[in-house]
Structure formats: structure tokens, C-alpha cells
Amino acid sequence: MANLTADASDVPKSRTEQGSSGRPDAADPAGQGDRDVVFSVRHLWKVFGPGADRIPDDTSVAGLSAQELRERTGCTAAVRDVSFDVHKGEVFVVMGLSGSGKSTLVRCLTRLIEPTSGGLEMDGEDVRAMDRGTLRELRRRRASMVFQHFGLLPHRTVLDNVGYGLEIQGMGRAERRERATEMVAKVGLAGLERRRPGQLSGGQQQRVGLARALAVDPEVLLFDEPFSALDPLIRRDMQEEVVRLHREEGRTMVFITHDLAEALRVGDRIALMRDGKIVQLGTPEEIVGSPADDYVRDFVRDVPREQVLTVRRAMRPATDGEAGEGPALSPDTLICDAIEAVARSGGAARVMDGARCLGIVDHACLLNVVARIDRPHRGEVAA
Numbered sequence: 001m002a003n004l005t006a007d008a009s010d011v012p013k014s015r016t017e018q019g020s021s022g023r024p025d026a027a028d029p030a031g032q033g034d035r036d037v038v039f040s041v042r043h044l045w046k047v048f049g050p051g052a053d054r055i056p057d058d059t060s061v062a063g064l065s066a067q068e069l070r071e072r073t074g075c076t077a078a079v080r081d082v083s084f085d086v087h088k089g090e091v092f093v094v095m096g097l098s099g100s101g102k103s104t105l106v107r108c109l110t111r112l113i114e115p116t117s118g119g120l121e122m123d124g125e126d127v128r129a130m131d132r133g134t135l136r137e138l139r140r141r142r143a144s145m146v147f148q149h150f151g152l153l154p155h156r157t158v159l160d161n162v163g164y165g166l167e168i169q170g171m172g173r174a175e176r177r178e179r180a181t182e183m184v185a186k187v188g189l190a191g192l193e194r195r196r197p198g199q200l201s202g203g204q205q206q207r208v209g210l211a212r213a214l215a216v217d218p219e220v221l222l223f224d225e226p227f228s229a230l231d232p233l234i235r236r237d238m239q240e241e242v243v244r245l246h247r248e249e250g251r252t253m254v255f256i257t258h259d260l261a262e263a264l265r266v267g268d269r270i271a272l273m274r275d276g277k278i279v280q281l282g283t284p285e286e287i288v289g290s291p292a293d294d295y296v297r298d299f300v301r302d303v304p305r306e307q308v309l310t311v312r313r314a315m316r317p318a319t320d321g322e323a324g325e326g327p328a329l330s331p332d333t334l335i336c337d338a339i340e341a342v343a344r345s346g347g348a349a350r351v352m353d354g355a356r357c358l359g360i361v362d363h364a365c366l367l368n369v370v371a372r373i374d375r376p377h378r379g380e381v382a383a
């Protein structure tokens with residue numbers, strides 16, 4: 001059974017780089033529609049089994065539960081009518097229990113698995129219409145996959161493993177080695193260039209896998225549960241590495257995980273899947289603060305909210321004089337950090353957007369969030 005709980009030591013320490021909530025849109029609920037779109041997925045289906053092609057359009061069976069569909073047709077709908085956009089520069093996490101369709105969905109993005117129906121574009125190009133050569137180039141240069149089992153070549157050195165993708169691309173040896181050396185250093189393995197994979201720890205091997213994917217300088221990195229075989233401390237290291245690389249390079253990443261804490265730590269947005277459908281797509285704050293249904297609510301029940309939610313969710317309107325005094329906090333301040341500021345000052349703090357006071361947080365509204373009391377304190381404030 002997958003680990004889906006998060007304890008206090010297991011959630012992100014800062015989410016200040018996250019987007020905020022906005023317009024409701026099934027494919028783009030975070031309201032980031034004006035940003036560049038890398039992948040655009042519309043009404044995508046992947047059905048396995050006999051006569052799979054007719055399932056998406058057959059209204060008599062398309063809406064059946066997974067079990068009923070299997071019993072009636074012998075088919076499994078691994079991805080069902082899924083729509084979303086992946087924006088340039090974001091870490092887009094696909095999360096869900098085992099069998100919910102995560103791997104199938106992400107493999108459909110580069111047609112490692114052929115979708116049954118629906119629309120799929122990368123940078124505005126129709127991926128489903130691409131011929132084999134174009135697809136091969138897309139996988140080699142534009143969307144690189146980092147697998148859980150790193151797929152390293154055992155007889156090659158670290159340097160040659162990292163340069164492997166460049167070799168396939170036809171890059172000359174000297175240039176390849178130079179670029180590979182740079183990537184090895186980037187993932188913190190300088191000095192180990194001449195070792196072979198068998199002489200490295202699991203975490204180091206995963207870093208080699210990461211360096212190899214980065215070496216080809218893809219527009220998008222696709223991670224398929226890359227760290228689930230690692231022990232918790234090394235896993236945490238690698239998650240931080242991904243966040244660091246993302247901050248430094250702003251590279252678009254699609255990240256599969258069944259681990260909620262991991263999703264909250266690395267994701268700008270999370271698509272939570274169940275039975276092939278996306279049940280909620282939003283920022284960690286939206287998923288934890290406004291679960292779409294009982295399933296999601298149950299999923300996030302054990303997350304320490306003060307480490308994910310920001311003061312936007314806690315603040316109340318300022319009353320006379322309050323807007324001009326007290327400590328100033330940015331709207332992206334986590335509740336746990338605001339608690340410290342309020343405790344230290346002994347009074348309320350102001351949530352400031354530049355010179356504008358958006359609202360006030362005091363002991364009572366911060367405690368309401370921690371205690372999961374969603375009742376607004378003296379009036380709601382539009383965040």
C-alpha cells in the first residue's frame with residue numbers, strides 16, 4: 001500500500017514560489033491560462049483491452065465505474081477524459097494511488113503509450129499527428145524521462161552514462177565529455193566521474209540518471225516515481241535537488257508520485273488522480289485548503305495545514321488603525337511563519353502587498369486554520 005500520509009517533518013518548509021488561486025477552469029483551475037503552455041491535454045483517454053477505440057465515444061459504457069467497465073467490456077480505462085495544461089517553468093505533479101493511471105497518463109504525453117482518443121499538443125504541435133522520426137526527436141531532445149530504475153549502463157563510467165543521450169544525438173566526444181562533466185558537477189557528483197554505477201549508492205545513481213536527463217537540455221523533464229526506491233533521507237535530498245534545479249533553471253517538470261508529502265514538497269500544481277480521472281488539480285494550498293470532495297479531503301487529512309497554507313487563507317479585514325501598525329507579512333507567508341511573527345510581536349500582523357494592506361492575521365485567525373475551523377474571523381477577505 002502506498003504511503004499517502006504526511007507527518008510534521010514531511011511537508012514543504014516554504015511555498016512562496018507557488019501561484020495563487022484564480023479563475024475556475026477544469027483544465028486550468030489555478031488560473032494561469034495566460035502563461036505559456038508546454039503540454040495541452042484535452043479529453044484524453046487511454047483504454048486497454050478488446051475494442052478499446054470505441055469506449056470513449058460509447059455513452060452506454062464510458063461512464064461506468066472501473067469495475068463495471070471491466071466486467072461489461074473486458075477493458076480497463078487507465079486514463080478517462082482527462083484535460084489539463086502544463087505551463088512553462090512549473091513543476092506539475094501527477095499524484096494518486098497505485099493503479100490510478102499516473103504512469104499511463106505521463107507516458108501518453110510523449111506517446112510511449114499510444115492514447116486512445118483526445119487532443120495532445122506540445123508547444124502547440126499536435127503530438128498525436130507526429131510521425132515516428134519526429135516523435136523520437138521529441139523524446140530525445142524535448143521531453144526527457146527520468147525513471148525510478150535509473151536505466152544506467154553498468155559497464156560505462158558515470159561520465160559516459162551522463163553523456164549517453166548526447167552520444168545518441170551524434171555530439172562529438174570532446175564536446176560531450178565537457179557537457180557531461182558540467183552536469184555531473186551540477187548534481188553534486190564531481191570527483192566520481194570515472195566510477196561505474198555499481199560503485200555508487202542508490203541516491204548517487206539517481207543523480208547520474210538526473211544528470212543524464214539534464215545533459216540533453218530538454219524543454220521538459222518527466223519523472224516517473226524517480227525516488228520511490230530510495231531511503232527517506234536520500235529521498236529528501238533528491239527532492240531538494242529537484243527543487244533547487246528547478247529554481248536555478250526554471251525547467252518545466254512533470255513529476256509522478258504516489259507520495260503526498262513529496263507532491264507537496266516539489267509541486268507547483270498537483271493533479272490528483274483516481275480511477276483514471278483527475279479529481280482535483282490545483283496548487284498544494286488549494287488541494288490542502290479547499291479539497292474538491294471527500295476523497296481529496298480524506299487524502300490530505302493528516303497534512304499539517306500551517307506548513308502548506310498561507311496567510312491569504314487566514315486573514316481578516318483590517319479595522320480602524322490596524323492597517324498602519326504591526327509587523328508586515330507578504331501574502332505568501334506560511335501560517336507557521338506567521339504564528340512565529342505574531343507570537344513574537346504579541347499582537348496582530350498585517351498582510352501587505354507592497355504598500356497595500358490586504359488584511360490582518362491575529363492569534364484567533366491563525367489558530368482557526370490550525371484547528372481546521374474554516375469559519376472566517378470577523379468577515380471573509382477575498383484573497
Ligand SMILES: Nc1ncnc2c1ncn2[C@@H]1O[C@H](COP(=O)(O)OP(=O)(O)OP(=O)(O)O)[C@@H](O)[C@H]1O
Pocket residue numbers: 048049076077078096097098099100101102103104105258
Ligand atoms: N498494458 C496494460 N494493459 C492492461 N491494463 C493496463 C496496462 N497498463 C496499465 N494498465 C491498467 O491501467 C490502470 C492504470 O495503471 P498505471 O500503471 O497507469 O497506474 P499508476 O497510477 O501509475 O500505478 P502505480 O503507482 O502502481 O505505477 C491500472 O488498472 C492498470 O492495471
